Amino acid sequence: MLLRHAKSNWPAGMVDRERPLAARGHEAAPVMGRYLADELLLPDLVLVSPARRTQETWDLVSPMLAEKPGIQHEPRIYEAKAQRLLEVVQETAPSVRTLLMIGHNPGFEDLAALLSGHGDRYAAARMAQKYPTCGLAVLDFAVEDWRDVAARGGRLDRFVTPASLGEGPDE
Numbered sequence: 001m002l003l004r005h006a007k008s009n010w011p012a013g014m015v016d017r018e019r020p021l022a023a024r025g026h027e028a029a030p031v032m033g034r035y036l037a038d039e040l041l042l043p044d045l046v047l048v049s050p051a052r053r054t055q056e057t058w059d060l061v062s063p064m065l066a067e068k069p070g071i072q073h074e075p076r077i078y079e080a081k082a083q084r085l086l087e088v089v090q091e092t093a094p095s096v097r098t099l100l101m102i103g104h105n106p107g108f109e110d111l112a113a114l115l116s117g118h119g120d121r122y123a124a125a126r127m128a129q130k131y132p133t134c135g136l137a138v139l140d141f142a143v144e145d146w147r148d149v150a151a152r153g154g155r156l157d158r159f160v161t162p163a164s165l166g167e168g169p170d171e
Contacts, residue, residue, distance in 0.1 A: 001041060001100045002108045003032065006060070007133040008053040017078065021056045028134040028162040029057045033064030035165060036100075041138060043069045043100035047088065049077040054102045057134070061102075069100070077103040082110035092146035099146075105131055112137040112156070115149070119156030127159040136160045 006025030010016075021029070036042065042065060048058050050073050062068065076088050085107050092099050101108075109131035116124060116139065127137060139154035 001036075001043065001098070001139070002112050002137045003057070003061070003100060003102045004105055004108050004131060004133055004135045005049075005051070005054045005057045005102060006032075017051050019051070019053050021053055021060075025053070025057070025133065026060065028167065029060035030064060031162050031165060031167040032134050032136055032160075033061035035136070035160060036061065037064045037066060041098070042067055043098045045069055045092065045096045045098075046071045046100045046102065047074040047077060048072070048101075049103045050075050051078055051104070054078075054104070058102050074101075077101060077107075079104065080107045082107055082114050085111045086114065086149070086151075089149050090147050094145050096146070108135075108137070112139065112159075114151050115139050115141075115154040116156040117152035117154055119154070120158060123156050123159035126161075126164070127156070132161055132163075134162050 006029040007022045008019045008025055009022045010019050046069050048054050074088060076084060112127060137159050138157040140157050141149050141154050143149060
């Protein structure tokens, strides 16, 4: 699962990595957390970029989950291109069945497109049109080992945004 961070602010003089969530981000992240819980999309492991906005997104998503997964702060996710993100995915331990990554665009949008070989065509069209903040792509792979995850090898199960859940505009 690829969750783009919630809407953030960019106060004057602040470096990108330290950008906090905006008020709209504080509203959207718990919505996505509830969605994950309601749909039983429960990760075994969460990899979170070290950027403040991704950390704050996870802090608002995690209380909605009944079971607390393992979490790792993964510096390689920050400002990463799709190929680098794929390498991070491929290094996931085989014991992890469901992985959630929280990070940034354009890397997440590009990775989701790279991995989607087939699946829900309407979700693919929405994702191709815009991958807004707090957008969530859920991909399934018919592999036993994360090392075997490859370009076009995934099935896009769904693409969900706060707006698609009736919870405000996509940004």
